[in-house]
Amino acid sequence: MDTGQCVHCGLCLPSCPTYVETGLEGESPRGRIFLLQRLHDDPSMLNAVTTEYLDDCLDCRACEAVCPAHVPTGHLVEEWRAETPRRGAEGDSPALGGFRGLSRPLSFFLGSPKGLLWLQRLARWSQWPVLGPWITRLRFVPQPARYLVRGIPQKIPKTLSRYRTLPSLEGSRTPVLLFVGCVMDTIYADTNHHTEDLLALAGTDVVLPLEQRCCGALHMHGGDPAVTKSWAKENIQAFETSGASVIVVNAAGCGTTLKEYAALFDLADPWHARAQRFEAAVVDATVFLSQCSLPTLADSSDVHITVHDPCHLAHAQGIRQEPRTLLKRAGYALQEMAESDLCCGSAGIYNLTHPDMAKKLLDRKISHIPKTVAWVAAANPGCLMQIQSRLCEDPKGPGAVHPLDLVWNAYRQAGLIHPNPDGLVSR
Amino acid sequence: MRQQNWLEDLKKIVGVRNVLTDPMALLPYSYDGYTLVESTPRAVVLPQSRDEVAAVVKILARAEIPFLARGAGTSLSGGATALEGAVILHLSRMNHILEIDVENEVVVVEPGVVNVHITKAVEPYGYFYAPDPSSQQACTIGGNFAENSGGPHCLKYGVTVNHIVAAEVVTVDGDVVMLGNLAGEIDGPDWLGLLIGSEGTLVIATKLWLRLTKQPASSQTILALFDEVDEASRAVSAIVAAGIIPAALEMMDQLAIDAVERGPYPVGYPADLRAVLLIEVDGERHEVLETAREVEEILHSHRVREVRLARTSEEKTRWWANRKTAFGAMGLISPQYYVQDGVIPRSQLPEALARIAAIAKRYDIRIANVFHAGDGNLHPLLLYDGRDPQMVQRVIQAGSDILAVCVELGGSITGEHGVGIEKIEDMRRQFGEGDLKAQAAVKTAWDSEGLLNPGKLLPTAPRCHETGSGPVKRD
Ligand SMILES: Cc1cc2nc3c(=O)[nH]c(=O)nc-3n(C[C@H](O)[C@H](O)[C@H](O)COP(=O)(O)OP(=O)(O)OC[C@H]3O[C@@H](n4cnc5c(N)ncnc54)[C@H](O)[C@@H]3O)c2cc1C
Ligand code: SF4
Ligand code: SF4
Numbered sequence: 001m002d003t004g005q006c007v008h009c010g011l012c013l014p015s016c017p018t019y020v021e022t023g024l025e026g027e028s029p030r031g032r033i034f035l036l037q038r039l040h041d042d043p044s045m046l047n048a049v050t051t052e053y054l055d056d057c058l059d060c061r062a063c064e065a066v067c068p069a070h071v072p073t074g075h076l077v078e079e080w081r082a083e084t085p086r087r088g089a090e091g092d093s094p095a096l097g098g099f100r101g102l103s104r105p106l107s108f109f110l111g112s113p114k115g116l117l118w119l120q121r122l123a124r125w126s127q128w129p130v131l132g133p134w135i136t137r138l139r140f141v142p143q144p145a146r147y148l149v150r151g152i153p154q155k156i157p158k159t160l161s162r163y164r165t166l167p168s169l170e171g172s173r174t175p176v177l178l179f180v181g182c183v184m185d186t187i188y189a190d191t192n193h194h195t196e197d198l199l200a201l202a203g204t205d206v207v208l209p210l211e212q213r214c215c216g217a218l219h220m221h222g223g224d225p226a227v228t229k230s231w232a233k234e235n236i237q238a239f240e241t242s243g244a245s246v247i248v249v250n251a252a253g254c255g256t257t258l259k260e261y262a263a264l265f266d267l268a269d270p271w272h273a274r275a276q277r278f279e280a281a282v283v284d285a286t287v288f289l290s291q292c293s294l295p296t297l298a299d300s301s302d303v304h305i306t307v308h309d310p311c312h313l314a315h316a317q318g319i320r321q322e323p324r325t326l327l328k329r330a331g332y333a334l335q336e337m338a339e340s341d342l343c344c345g346s347a348g349i350y351n352l353t354h355p356d357m358a359k360k361l362l363d364r365k366i367s368h369i370p371k372t373v374a375w376v377a378a379a380n381p382g383c384l385m386q387i388q389s390r391l392c393e394d395p396k397g398p399g400a401v402h403p404l405d406l407v408w409n410a411y412r413q414a415g416l417i418h419p420n421p422d423g424l425v426s427r
Numbered sequence: 428m429r430q431q432n433w434l435e436d437l438k439k440i441v442g443v444r445n446v447l448t449d450p451m452a453l454l455p456y457s458y459d460g461y462t463l464v465e466s467t468p469r470a471v472v473l474p475q476s477r478d479e480v481a482a483v484v485k486i487l488a489r490a491e492i493p494f495l496a497r498g499a500g501t502s503l504s505g506g507a508t509a510l511e512g513a514v515i516l517h518l519s520r521m522n523h524i525l526e527i528d529v530e531n532e533v534v535v536v537e538p539g540v541v542n543v544h545i546t547k548a549v550e551p552y553g554y555f556y557a558p559d560p561s562s563q564q565a566c567t568i569g570g571n572f573a574e575n576s577g578g579p580h581c582l583k584y585g586v587t588v589n590h591i592v593a594a595e596v597v598t599v600d601g602d603v604v605m606l607g608n609l610a611g612e613i614d615g616p617d618w619l620g621l622l623i624g625s626e627g628t629l630v631i632a633t634k635l636w637l638r639l640t641k642q643p644a645s646s647q648t649i650l651a652l653f654d655e656v657d658e659a660s661r662a663v664s665a666i667v668a669a670g671i672i673p674a675a676l677e678m679m680d681q682l683a684i685d686a687v688e689r690g691p692y693p694v695g696y697p698a699d700l701r702a703v704l705l706i707e708v709d710g711e712r713h714e715v716l717e718t719a720r721e722v723e724e725i726l727h728s729h730r731v732r733e734v735r736l737a738r739t740s741e742e743k744t745r746w747w748a749n750r751k752t753a754f755g756a757m758g759l760i761s762p763q764y765y766v767q768d769g770v771i772p773r774s775q776l777p778e779a780l781a782r783i784a785a786i787a788k789r790y791d792i793r794i795a796n797v798f799h800a801g802d803g804n805l806h807p808l809l810l811y812d813g814r815d816p817q818m819v820q821r822v823i824q825a826g827s828d829i830l831a832v833c834v835e836l837g838g839s840i841t842g843e844h845g846v847g848i849e850k851i852e853d854m855r856r857q858f859g860e861g862d863l864k865a866q867a868a869v870k871t872a873w874d875s876e877g878l879l880n881p882g883k884l885l886p887t888a889p890r891c892h893e894t895g896s897g898p899v900k901r902d
Pocket of ligand 2: 005006007008009010011012013029030033063066067068069070071073755758
């Protein structure tokens with residue numbers, strides 16, 4: 001593990017959510033790098049405190065984005081996690097143990113369309129008055145999820161977003177592949193449809209290969225990269241046979257993982273080069289659409305939006321302006337919140353494995369939302385669920401929604417997109 | 428009277444979770460931005476209010492345990508490293524902006540507030556906080572207070588001491604004292620001026636009143652690309668000699684440019700460039716246009732290869748971000764770096780740079796130069812590999828030689844990074860026996876037992892300089 005290039009300058013400290021929250025050097029990127037260095041030299045130094053500090057890392061990449069020496073702290077912690085199972089009980093944190101408990105059900109639910117349909121069904125049922133509380137108490141549902149479930153949309157579609165036949169546009173060029181994801185394919189299937197509609201409005205053909213898989217991000221962050229690797233291969237294959245030139249992704253977390261597929265494979269492995277071509281084709285939906293000539297709508301300045309910058313969009317992919325550009329073009333008035341790019345605590349399944357820290361970060365996020373906004377736009381399902389799980393407490397207050405849902409809604413109201421039988425943005 | 432259960436007492440004040448004693452929790456505190464000396468604190472305490480600070484200090488003083496404050500730990504001279512088994516008061520949780528008083532043009536902050544957060548908070552009112560160390564995205568006001576920090580824009584606006592109008596401090600006995608006043612008038616001895624820059628050896632600041640500066644109506648950032656370092660430094664002298672006071676006037680040499688271009692904010696400098704000047708002029712619009720034209724003329728009379736004017740605020744921000752990450756970017760061209768910080772009269776720039784180059788050659792190390800050229804504040808960055816103990820020694824020696832050059836040319840051994848642990852011996856170069864005695868008397872007056880931040884600033888105690896591989900470890 002090469003942590004050598006950290007020059008201990010400390011410039012990363014204020015960008016790190018866990019440092020900001022705790023004020024502890026050991027909970028900062030610089031502290032984590034230092035601990036990793038020492039553990040590397042002497043593994044016997046590992047104790048409960050070290051494990052807690054390292055394991056609290058959200059892998060939000062905020063530190064990596066600001067580090068002048070490009071120290072990949074988030075990645076290094078992830079690498080360390082991947083080694084943890086082998087270390088056995090003494091190095092195990094409750095949080096990591098937690099992930100391992102989840103790993104198997106996650107592989108089932110996320111790993112195939114069949115599992116996804118079940119996930120969707122459970123999510124839908126969880127919103128029913130009597131069944132809901134029972135479902136969230138099933139053995140494989142971690143306790144904090146009972147709270148989180150409140151963050152999912154009330155109206156969950158009945159089928160996967162990938163099962164949609166899309167008309168081919170006249171005279172269109174090479175199609176783009178819409179990466180439907182897992183949570184997006186089920187709970188946020190509407191957002192996927194909205195993305196397709198917007199792509200069509202921009203004059204782009206969309207293909208939805210049924211063979212595509214979950215990106216594998218959750219397993220990657222949880223220290224189980226073997227699963228990620230096998231799903232990566234299926235996604236690469238699906239892309240190669242699709243005839244598409246671009247892979248459009250509307251979930252920041254998936255986008256980041258997809259853009260890092262090549263690192264899963266050895267340089268000598270033929271899959272490496274294939275993964276590189278795949279990576280190069282991945283584009284975030286907000287970036288793709290902001291480069292298309294979507295019509296500019298008149299200001300409807302009465303609807304104020306604030307933007308939350310998902311870590312895996314802002315820090316990992318450097319995308320900040322595009323969601324704002326699209327929202328403004330669709331006629332919304334933006335009102336910025338403080339620390340818009342500080343993690344909301346969602347971070348994959350961090351909110352399930354580290355409920356305390358996740359809650360503190362969520363409290364902080366909520367406190368920064370301006371009182372006058374109607375919506376909090378976040379281009380990542382994890383953030384949407386996390387933020388909405390709190391916002392739902394106040395039915396008159398703002399809701400959390402994907403920026404593309406808002407954009408879609410504006411164009412629909414302007415009569416540019418024809419009503420979708422599934423209805424409006426659901427809260 | 429020595430008290431045994433001081434740890435228990437501390438926990439009663441700040442809570443169990445805010446007293447760290449686990450060796451692995453303390454380890455990350457064993458150095459700050461200065462990595463040549465490593466020393467682990469006896470404990471770390473995280474107080475959250477002035478009263479907690481005062482109570483903690485009282486307990487430690489009674490138990491005769493040395494202690495020191497720590498902000499972000501970006502000090503480049505070891506100021507925030509705990510020597511002699513000291514306890515660290517980490518003020519990271521005292522990070523609230525308490526009041527923005529636009530009428531009096533003052534902002535009231537806790538010491539753990541990050542420098543740049545102040546400017547961000549007052550921007551909507553048309554103000555900024557002028558001292559802008561290159562570490563401003565991380566360093567805290569408490570640290571700035573202790574180090575009297577400067578930054579690129581201090582050439583025109585002055586350093587920290589010119590911008591703190593009042594401070595609430597806790598003395599070694601745990602007493603709370605208020606110094607200065609909102610008007611920024613000095614009545615009687617300037618105690619506040621004495622404490623600012625005392626490197627955390629006299630008091631711990633718990634609340635600061637900072638002067639706000641009106642944003643200039645307009646500004647222009649200029650990049651001047653040079654084929655020769657000499658010409659660039661002559662241009663600097665010529666600009667200042669012409670009576671122009673730019674808001675900032677920075678210089679980087681080839682090695683430094685190489686590093687920042689690999690960093691997160693590349694500007695697109697040509698690879699064969701020998702030096703670049705980053706100049707900013709600000710003020711009323713017509714004034715800025717006029718001055719920028721004058722600067723351009725001077726640059727052209729010094730064989731500049733190319734002059735670029737920032738066209739957008741994004742461009743300007745990027746040029747500055749590129750410059751401000753220079754130290755950290757050294758990690759991209761070397762495992763470690765040791766930054767020196769000396770001051771020379773501006774007219775001596777070409778001479779000083781030539782001598783630094785000679786020192787690099789003599790010790791067979793690489794030295795990159797990034798500095799506040801406008802006020803003659805040099806920052807030679809000595810690149811090294813900590814795994815090579817001989818190289819570490821050469822680097823320490825070369826650093827010391829550079830300081831000797833600064834003193835010889837009529838300058839000083841520290842511009843803004845402080846003396847800390849690093850330059851404690853070099854103090855003897857700069858000051859005579861009498862000066863040092865007087866300084867020691869000041870220290871004794873505030874801290875008779877020598878409990879606050881021991882082993883820093885004043886070369887009183889004998890120095891045990893062990894040498895080993897990598898950083899020098901101290902207990
Ligand atoms: C990349 C980089 C660039 C830098 N650029 C500049 C620059 O341009 N100009 C410049 O001047 N410096 C610069 N520095 C040095 C450093 O950032 C400054 O000295 C800064 O003021 C330190 O602030 P800090 O919060 O990190 O303090 P720390 O490093 O935590 O502490 C520094 C000293 O302040 C004392 N201290 C901290 N808080 C208090 C308090 N509340 N009361 C009393 N004493 C206290 C500590 O005991 C210690 O002695 C740079 C450092 C880095 C790493
Ligand atoms: S990780 Fe990067 S930003 Fe943080 S201390 Fe190390 S070099 Fe500096
Ligand atoms: S990845 Fe995020 S949580 Fe982890 S060290 Fe970096 S900034 Fe902190």
